Amino acid sequence: MSVQAAQPEVLGRPIHGPRALTGDWRRFWHLSYNIARNEFKLKFFGSVLGYVWQVVRPLMLFGVLYLFFVVISHVGRGGNPGEKFYGVQLLGAVVLFGFFSEVTIGAVRCVVDRENLVRKIQFPRLVIPVSVTLLGLFNFALNLLVVFIFALISGVQPMLSWLELPLIVAVLGIFSLGLAMMLAALFVTLRDIQPIWEVATQVLFYMSPTIIPVEKVQERLGAHSIGTHIFMLNPLATVIQQFRHAMVNHATPSAAEALGGGYLQLLEPLGIVLGVFLLGFWIFNRAAPHVAENL
């Protein structure tokens, strides 16, 4: 409706409203990293055991699961080769899932809780979910250390396939960040997201090969059945199963095998990861310019 000026004035750099991303990548990184670092410092500040708690939490969950499922219900004690080092597999799965749930649940409120920053400083809005993900990664690194110590004590031999770890973490990180962006942006206008996501996380925990090994699923549904395939399409299942295979025990099927085919099959869950990430970015990017006003 506005009439274009005959010759558009150029008076330096135009000021646009807030965006998810702005040009300066270094500032983006410095901000994300330093916010995450301060949060990490603060998390257990003033508690006697400090960072130890970060490690104790998954260990406690692991202990309970181990007691009830392994000792009492004899899950993972069937004696087939895939169930060797079942304890390490369980701990690894708990830690991987712990990262995912910490990041995504933490992300739901992250923009709303940082209202003060959003309303008063101009900065790329994407810094907020990214810093939440980074904080998760710091904690995750600590926990992974425990997993490796536990693995070595249990007698897992170092393997060349341990080199796959960065790739596994990257896929899980991208998936988590994608959901983090989506949840943070949606929560601004739809406050039901929080309880919904908390329930959804619980469901996802049991729908991933955390406690129940994928072999049990294959046994029940058939190794090459469509059911197992769908079960494995869940990116969390892919990541956790690949971790079990590559980090702990080659006898348990790799993610590609569990999907029922070759490596090309991996493209399906990876496609979902990429799709979730892009969708999350799109949603966040669309919400970012108005977030300061809608809070």
Place this chain on the structure above:
Amino acid sequence: MTPLRTEPGTSPALAARDVEKTFRIPEERIHTLKERVLHPLRHVRYQTFPALEGVSFDVQRGEFFGIVGRNGSGKSTLLKCLAGIYGVNGGSIWVDGRLSTFIELGVGFNQDLAARDNVVLNGIMMGLSPREARARYDAVIDFAELREFETLKLKNYSSGMHVRLAFSVAIQVDADILLVDEVLAVGDAAFQQKCFDVFNRLRDEGRTIVFVTHDMGSLNRFCHRALLLEKGRPVMLGEPSDVADRYLEINFGRDAAASGSDGGADGGEQEGEARIVEAWVEDEHGKRASTVPQGRRITIKALVSFNVDVEHPVASLYVLNDDHVAVLVASSARDHERSGRFRAGQSALFSFSFENVLAPRRYSPLITLAHRGTGLDVMDRVDGSFSFLVTGPNAMGGLVDLEVRTSVLRSSASSKPAVRA
């Protein structure tokens, strides 16, 4: 005030062209899924509220530019648009140089962290690299005079220490263009003086500063030019003193109209029986001043508007120095006990004029307006909203400098008074 040097042909540091900002306020806020499921077809209706319309101006390089207006006039929204915190709905904003914004001091400070972590993080938020932010830490902590408290967590700081730290971080950021929202009214008097010095220094260094304020005193003291906003529209752009006068007119006119018809429908400030609209200091020539020389006559004036009928109101003046000692107290009741009857909507100007014997330092007048009688039945007061500086060569350390005659007489030793018990 030093005239502004602008080289012709250079582009402005900051330019706004027809800036327009509208807020959409949903009439019924739909927040929960249940409501969406139950009423899927109901459209969310929005009320649009135009916060800014047709705002255009240029800020020249090295200019100290004031934005004034009453509450809700859109000045803070404008500042947020300039800073890029809000997107504009129309028009454009251009900036040439590194921009830094102080909407509020100490944004993002974490109460559980020590000064260092907060200073570094705040510096990064303001656009420094971590290395730069760390390098400036010592300067920041020294300026804030908090060296002995640097290991303390921020939650153990007093509010004054908090503000000092935040201000020190803010001014360490070397932006070419600073956007400042009333952050000066903080800290104790000594620190305020320091802040004023910093602002003067920034101005002398040729930084461009856009300054949002209510205080006509600081507007006059600092700004080269000012923009007056009213209901989101630019009303006047010009000399600070002219803008200040116009601001008072608008303020005053609105009060008279509001009390006549719908009594405070805008819900902004709570109106009492009467209001001190504005108080200021005038020098011997009757010009508004924030700095007055010692030994001349000065006048402190208060413009009062009445919202109800009042008989014989009394205004009292307390001149407090920066140690909060009342150096001078005066009351209009001494000369004008029966000051007259004022009707609702009328106004009065109270003046206190005296020979300035105050010692050279900063003073902030406190003015109260009360009903006739003890002077304790206060209708309104202005407190610390403006201050003035007395300059003079005599800084002997007393509260006032009266004309004291001294003499030295040589006396002979023999005339020593002999005192006997």
